[in-house]
Amino acid sequence: MTLRVRWLGRVPYREAHDLQKALFERSADDHLLLLEHPHVYTLGVRADMANVLVPPASVGAELCRTDRGGDVTYHGPGQLVGYPILTLPGKRGGSGMADTVAYVRSVEQLIIDALADIGVSANRLPDYPGVWIGERKVCAIGVKLTRGRSMHGFALNVEPDLTMFSHIVPCGIADKPVTSLRAEGCAATMKDVVDAISARAVERWGARSSERQDVAWQRGSAPTGLALGARKPDWVRAPLKLGEQALGLKHTMRDLELVTVCEEAGCPNLSECWSSGTATFMINGDRCTRACAFCLVDTRKPFPVSPDEPQRVAEAVVRMGLSHAVVTAVARDDMADGGAAGFAETVQAIRRRQPGCAVEVLIPDCKGDLESLTAIFDARPDVMNHNLETVARLQRLVRPSAGYARSLATLARAKAAGLVTKSGLILGMGETDDEVLGSLADLRAVGVDIVTLGQYLRPSADHLPVARWVEPATFTMLKEAGEAMGIPHVESSPLTRSSYHAREAAQAV
Numbered sequence: 046m047t048l049r050v051r052w053l054g055r056v057p058y059r060e061a062h063d064l065q066k067a068l069f070e071r072s073a074d075d076h077l078l079l080l081e082h083p084h085v086y087t088l089g090v091r092a093d094m095a096n097v098l099v100p101p102a103s104v105g106a107e108l109c110r111t112d113r114g115g116d117v118t119y120h121g122p123g124q125l126v127g128y129p130i131l132t133l134p135g136k137r138g139g140s141g142m143a144d145t146v147a148y149v150r151s152v153e154q155l156i157i158d159a160l161a162d163i164g165v166s167a168n169r170l171p172d173y174p175g176v177w178i179g180e181r182k183v184c185a186i187g188v189k190l191t192r193g194r195s196m197h198g199f200a201l202n203v204e205p206d207l208t209m210f211s212h213i214v215p216c217g218i219a220d221k222p223v224t225s226l227r228a229e230g231c232a233a234t235m236k237d238v239v240d241a242i243s244a245r246a247v248e249r250w251g252a253r254s255s256e257r258q259d260v261a262w263q264r265g266s267a268p269t270g271l272a273l274g275a276r277k278p279d280w281v282r283a284p285l286k287l288g289e290q291a292l293g294l295k296h297t298m299r300d301l302e303l304v305t306v307c308e309e310a311g312c313p314n315l316s317e318c319w320s321s322g323t324a325t326f327m328i329n330g331d332r333c334t335r336a337c338a339f340c341l342v343d344t345r346k347p348f349p350v351s352p353d354e355p356q357r358v359a360e361a362v363v364r365m366g367l368s369h370a371v372v373t374a375v376a377r378d379d380m381a382d383g384g385a386a387g388f389a390e391t392v393q394a395i396r397r398r399q400p401g402c403a404v405e406v407l408i409p410d411c412k413g414d415l416e417s418l419t420a421i422f423d424a425r426p427d428v429m430n431h432n433l434e435t436v437a438r439l440q441r442l443v444r445p446s447a448g449y450a451r452s453l454a455t456l457a458r459a460k461a462a463g464l465v466t467k468s469g470l471i472l473g474m475g476e477t478d479d480e481v482l483g484s485l486a487d488l489r490a491v492g493v494d495i496v497t498l499g500q501y502l503r504p505s506a507d508h509l510p511v512a513r514w515v516e517p518a519t520f521t522m523l524k525e526a527g528e529a530m531g532i533p534h535v536e537s538s539p540l541t542r543s544s545y546h547a548r549e550a551a552q553a554v
């Protein structure tokens with residue numbers, strides 16, 4: 046059992062909750078998620094609405110009911126929220142009130158020790174849970190312990206807007222003020238506090254083994270990497286030879302005015318895939334509202350989607366005689382549902398025209414909107430793919446409009462909907478092998494069934510430089526490591542792409 050510590054940056058409450066639930070239910074490891082939430086008031090199972098003094102929306106906050114103990118509390122920027130998801134030693138199978146009290150005490154002590162490490166003297170107050178500085182509350186604690194495994198955790202005020210607490214009776218405690226480290230004169234930054242908490246957590250819960258990954262604290266500058274013209278090793282060279290079948294496929298695409306990611310992204314496997322009669326359809330237009338640093342797709346203002354596109358894709362599937370169709374799309378943040386309806390309609394259209402054909406969708410994150418994602422999940426694709434693309438540290442540099450926690454939450458939600466899930470990473474953009482192993486463990490922890498790992502190829506001088514050519518032996522090592530972690534199928538090679546050998550991978554799980 047490894048303790049996996051993750052600093053995840055700013056994460057909406059509901060997405061963090063769904064990610065927690067997946068780690069709580071599916072992961073064999075222990076986890077400590079450290080993050081901030083946008084403004085939100087959460088209501089625990091014993092919450093009294095009388096303790097919510099104003100309509101949360103009137104102060105720019107969300108209101109969420111949740112399954113932790115306690116009353117109402119506030120979360121927001123400048124507050125460090127920690128979710129330890131642990132299997133408490135010797136408690137698997139049963140945990141009573143005494144265990145919960147003991148566990149809460151252990152979390153309080155961890156906070157008190159970590160604050161001491163940054164020069165702040167904190168204490169407990171008899172009869173009141175949480176951590177205090179004198180009689181002022183600096184950290185709220187609300188946990189859930191089920192069959193010896195924990196969820197939820199603590200909220201430590203580093204430098205939040207304390208006026209947000211005046212709109213509620215925090216934790217139902219009317220006679221005790223709330224404070225923050227900053228209000229107590231402590232200049233420690235969020236990172237200082239995260240470092241102190243992580244060190245104490247590893248000491249307390251990670252004795253056997255632990256690893257930590259952070260999303261970047263600042264958006265770093267592009268790494269230097271290999272020169273644009275650097276000679277490619279043989280193992281990333283793919284012959285571009287369009288035989289008769291491929292040309293026939295090209296004709297079908299043009300005839301039906303369809304777009305493929307194969308062409309738009311300049312995929313090296315185009316000849317092989319098209320010659321074997323498969324291709325990845327790109328719906329919702331060919332212009333993306335994002336600009337990921339590795340992606341060749343056009344980022345000018347998108348056109349409206351064409352309503353008959355799902356039928357045209359289905360027609361192409363029939364003409365190509367596909368048994369496994371892959372449908373992807375650009376991100377359409379300009380659309381209310383992020384383009385979700387296009388996916389649902391395309392899956393249904395293919396099912397109507399080619400009933401025996403498996404349908405795999407490779408979706409954007411729909412900005413974490415659960416209703417939009419559910420519209421896609423309800424179409425019951427055979428494989429639900431959403432790419433993590435890179436490791437936590439490089440997310441801001443590589444895909445600034447997306448997020449590590451958001452992508453894991455998207456995959457966790459798809460798995461909770463009972464779908465076969467898939468994700469992928471592109472290597473050679475500056476990550477280390479250990480970071481890749483950490484991301485594989487995170488994908489396994491949210492129940493992902495298929496993972497693809499491939500080599501990054503720089504599409505133009507405007508895109509990220511290649512940081513390294515990953516050796517084929519490394520791809521093999523990562524495949525074996527991922528499958529040893531329990532990922533049913535890892536497709537890993539220099540030329541692997543999200544939809545490469547998609548049918549075989551789906552059949553393998």
Ligand code: SF4
Nearest residue numbers: 333335337340375376
């Ligand atoms: S969201 Fe997808 S299509 Fe858009 S730039 Fe990023 S990788 Fe490319």
